[in-house]
Amino acid sequence: MNFLEERILKDGQVREGDILKVDSFLNHQVDITLLEQIGEEFYEHFRDKRITRVLTVESSGIAIACPVARRFGVPAVFAKKARSMNLDGDLYTSIVHSYTYNVDNVVTLSRQYLHADDSVLIVDDFMANGKAVQGLLDICGQAGAQVAGIGIAIEKGFQNGGRLLREAGMDLYSLAIVDSMSADGTIVFRAH
């Protein structure tokens, strides 16, 4: 069991509706030391790829993307979830349905910050059905950029986002894959 799985068992909370609350250390209050460890793990896994940019989507992905980008010595780029009046019109866009909020978000990225010669590491704190990652893959496709890999802190293995990406041949590295969880607090991780 790795450091993240141990932390999930210690401080995570299972709530009705297959919700795993980790907001005491990952996405509301943030344990910076844990983020650094996540950055280090992703670096070790993807270090042989020629990563030129670390890409995520706001907002909680930002806290993961920054230490990863620091470790690789490349910029972090975060796609935005709504059209900002401060963004130029020259954007990549993709529609992403959020089941958490039950809304369609337009995810946008300025064309200035992703190019055909980029080798991208996509990261996020959570993946369930993989819609956010699919939106980022769509944007990388529009840019003609190569996706070198995907790093996820916590994957809900009982939803199909991870399976679809692995079947498509993506190098998907999830630090903790939750295969099942129940309201009594039992959390079962996939073996490494």
Next chain:
Amino acid sequence: MNFLEERILKDGQVREGDILKVDSFLNHQVDITLLEQIGEEFYEHFRDKRITRVLTVESSGIAIACPVARRFGVPAVFAKKARSMNLDGDLYTSIVHSYTYNVDNVVTLSRQYLHADDSVLIVDDFMANGKAVQGLLDICGQAGAQVAGIGIAIEKGFQNGGRLLREAGMDLYSLAIVDSMSADGTIVFRAH
């Protein structure tokens, strides 16, 4: 002229409507080395305060809060801009009007992550009229927490957010205060 002011002159762009675009290094694509420098500056300024938490509001504030929190060795906490179904009902809330998007946001923070014995450093990437910071101050007031200081990367000195906070006696430290800017690209910083 400090490192941030130099970077703003080099890579910032002035747009109609008093918009200063810095999204090539601060809030869309992120220069991690610059963020580390910002964290170091805030640490030097506030190091004698007994900081226990670094507080910001999602989303671009997160990229600033994490390196600051790392330098202080304390958790970063980010308030959320909309009611998430993943958040408990036990929340501090404050209404913040966003002029950028022309909407009222409900800013929320779980009561678990801010307490009466906390000494808080509030940070954000931008301050204009100061509404986001006022919302965070409101939340700190609800928690009974002490606000030790406020660290802002870029303050629009021609709007009144900073003046009101300084008149109220807050220790507000802005790394770059833009006193005026014009469409031809001229940016005038307040002297240190």
